[in-house]
């Protein structure tokens with residue numbers, strides 16, 4: 077591949093043609109203050125600092141997307157090590173990486189693949205760092221699998237906000253949060269301008285409750301293989317107590333899952349229900365919703381695009397919540413989720429003096445964060 081030199085290392089030349097077009101031409105969707113310039117790409121490479129939270133299914137996609145979009149200074153934080161079950165979709169990892177920290181391996185992979193892009197890994201929990209760490213970044217983008225962790229990072233960014241004496245928000249203290257989430261064939265992407273638009277706390281009601289089956293169905297009228305597994309798990313296990321001492325079910329212990337499987341198969345035979353096997357049993361016991369690589373790819377691409385828009389102003393950011401579903405055909409819908417100004421203090425620390433997020437287009441302050 078043809079390579080051109082640059083201050084922070086050589087970069088493949090052809091890669092940037094399309095990005096150049098985006099940042100060197102005006103357009104109807106651009107921020108009113110957007111000044112087209114080829115130097116914007118230098119800014120992405122040398123100045124803008126992006127934090128990627130999570131290096132799992134979404135995180136791998138995000139790192140690849142951002143590195144190939146010209147971001148040159150990326151940090152990634154993840155507390156986990158690589159499991160063999162990650163390899164089918166977390167494509168920055170290989171068999172020989174199993175057991176190593178995801179953040180470290182992901183950074184190594186990007187370094188090897190995208191010259192000139194520096195990825196700094198952090199193998200720890202987001203909660204291990206304080207405000208000084210998070211203040212360094214211009215944008216934070218999340219590919220997490222936990223509501224708790226999302227709430228924590230959201231709270232951290234809200235706590236960094238500063239206000240003027242007249243109560244208005246000091247915009248230079250605001251670090252935008254782009255959040256992606258997926259579950260099977262469903263996903264969402266959102267852009268949060270802390271203190272200005274709806275944040276994670278404002279949207280908590282959107283999380284669906286865990287899917288459970290009615291107990292009467294499980295006990296009396298099973299119709300699905302899942303009902304049989306739930307019968308063994310919820311009713312037989314506590315009664316027969318097969319491992320003694322009220323031992324809890326360990327969904328990763330093949331003996332435990334095997335015990336439930338056998339009982340579930342007996343139940344299924346009694347009611348003429350097909351389809352109870354080990355995989356299904358473990359899936360129900362561990363509440364596994366299989367991760368779908370294509371959903372991750374779409375949601376991460378939407379998030380990376382939003383990061384690009386936020387820092388370049390070449391287009392207005394999404395306002396502010398996109399749902400995506402490719403379970404049956406492809407469906408997307410974007411709407412503006414409103415702030416919940418009734419939140420108790422501490423949930424959202426203060427209320428910014430902003431009429432509506434519609435009228436506000438964020439401009440990134442690139443001087444000091």
Ligand SMILES: Nc1ncnc2c1ncn2[C@@H]1O[C@H](COP(=O)(O)OP(=O)(O)OP(=O)(O)O)[C@@H](O)[C@H]1O
Nearest residue numbers: 130131132133154155156200201202220221225367
């Ligand atoms: N508090 C946290 N601090 C740092 N990283 C976190 C935190 N909470 C979750 N993560 C990381 O977010 C990532 C989420 O990615 P994902 O769920 O795709 O990976 P996984 O849990 O290994 O895969 P799967 O859930 O499909 O088995 C994980 O790698 C996990 O370590």
Ligand SMILES: [Mg+2]
Nearest residue numbers: 132220221222
């Ligand atoms: Mg997970």
Ligand SMILES: [Zn+2]
Nearest residue numbers: 275277278424
């Ligand atoms: Zn909020």
